[in-house]
Amino acid sequence: MTTHAYRAALLRFADDGTPLYDADGLLVVGSNAQGQAVVQAAGDHAALIGQYLDLPVQDWRGHLIAPGFIDLHLHYPQLDVIGSPADGLLPWLEHYTFPHESRFAEPAYAAEVARFFFDELQRHGVTTALAFSTSHPASVNAAFDEARARGLRFITGKVLQDRHSPDGVRDQTEQSLIDTEDLIRRWHGVDRLGYAITPRFAPTSSDAQMRGAGELAARYPDVWIQSHVAENRDEVRWVAELYPQARSYLGVYDSFGLLRERAVYAHCIHLDETDRALMAATGTAAAVSPTSNLFLGSGFFDFGAAQDAGMRHGLASDVGGGTSFSPFHTMLAAYFVGREGHTKAGLSLTPSRLWWLHTAGAAQALGLGQVVGGLRVGQEADFVRLNPQATPLLARKTAQANSLDELLFSLIVLGDDRAVAQTVIAGKS
Numbered sequence: 001m002t003t004h005a006y007r008a009a010l011l012r013f014a015d016d017g018t019p020l021y022d023a024d025g026l027l028v029v030g031s032n033a034q035g036q037a038v039v040q041a042a043g044d045h046a047a048l049i050g051q052y053l054d055l056p057v058q059d060w061r062g063h064l065i066a067p068g069f070i071d072l073h074l075h076y077p078q079l080d081v082i083g084s085p086a087d088g089l090l091p092w093l094e095h096y097t098f099p100h101e102s103r104f105a106e107p108a109y110a111a112e113v114a115r116f117f118f119d120e121l122q123r124h125g126v127t128t129a130l131a132f133s134t135s136h137p138a139s140v141n142a143a144f145d146e147a148r149a150r151g152l153r154f155i156t157g158k159v160l161q162d163r164h165s166p167d168g169v170r171d172q173t174e175q176s177l178i179d180t181e182d183l184i185r186r187w188h189g190v191d192r193l194g195y196a197i198t199p200r201f202a203p204t205s206s207d208a209q210m211r212g213a214g215e216l217a218a219r220y221p222d223v224w225i226q227s228h229v230a231e232n233r234d235e236v237r238w239v240a241e242l243y244p245q246a247r248s249y250l251g252v253y254d255s256f257g258l259l260r261e262r263a264v265y266a267h268c269i270h271l272d273e274t275d276r277a278l279m280a281a282t283g284t285a286a287a288v289s290p291t292s293n294l295f296l297g298s299g300f301f302d303f304g305a306a307q308d309a310g311m312r313h314g315l316a317s318d319v320g321g322g323t324s325f326s327p328f329h330t331m332l333a334a335y336f337v338g339r340e341g342h343t344k345a346g347l348s349l350t351p352s353r354l355w356w357l358h359t360a361g362a363a364q365a366l367g368l369g370q371v372v373g374g375l376r377v378g379q380e381a382d383f384v385r386l387n388p389q390a391t392p393l394l395a396r397k398t399a400q401a402n403s404l405d406e407l408l409f410s411l412i413v414l415g416d417d418r419a420v421a422q423t424v425i426a427g428k429s
């Protein structure tokens, strides 16, 4: 690609998570040796422009360039399950989610939903996602086809669920593992795509299926693993009944070799200190899903304990349990969850920390901290152009911001898809 330069306020993140901000910034995007669109230079406009005098500069002053958002956990087939009323997680799965997911055996149906899903991500400024498909290989192929056509860095996998699941979504143990390996070979590492071994959660996989998933995880160490753990108390009790010998719910995954770098578990609410230490020691990450946890009344993720344990974590929408694709809504909900001080110690996550958890911190949780998320030189050029004047109140509030945190918090509290003026994927929008 040819080199492009953009002038606007510019937010980046250093390797250690420190926010870097230029009120009048310049972002230069060019190609690396592999022909990928990457950040060539980024920083203060006045300091850099001397080196790029013959380059036409896109003038976006008044707007903010920031890293594209990274959603660590959601279910693309649950697009139409958003906002379904139910009495907690298990009834919600039974009445809405499983019947809906059974339709994804049909490739044309899966393709239509995938198109809508990726349009929605783009509208909300999400440039990378780790998503569940359904138990049907057709659902995985549909998502990868669509993500590839859009040049996205995207990770998904076929759901494994061979028990405690109704007809239509339940798979067959042996075939499910053959399908998983076929899909890994077909898709993992193609362009920017990655495969994730995807047991739905411990209660819906037999020991044989879990063992097979662990064997595949060992055979393909750069493939991701994704599942759910310790979301709600009924679920935790059910797992304790199914696995009376396990030390904890997380311990079940450990016993099958499913905790390691590039393993990401949604929720991680009802963990203890031993669990958190195990996650930190194995490099396993938590996908914190606050709108979903508030919607389903599941509980409150303990950000302070996770930080103290050195456990990787980042933010996720968990659509359709989650109520919005918007990273702004997710960051605000994460703030609410952090503040909650009755079930754990309450803390105020800073606006730049919330933002990091949904960009560079999420990339780190995926093991992609050097690749995307911070707009550092050499990183892939996935970014958003945000309009701080998108609504009257947002314009009024951001005009009064005296610091980066004040600006970011106004966007977190008042922002939504209207603030996303443009989403640039691999240098293209």
Ligand SMILES: [Zn+2]
Pocket (backbone or CB within 6 Å): 073, 074, 075, 228, 266, 318, 321
């Ligand atoms: Zn989920």
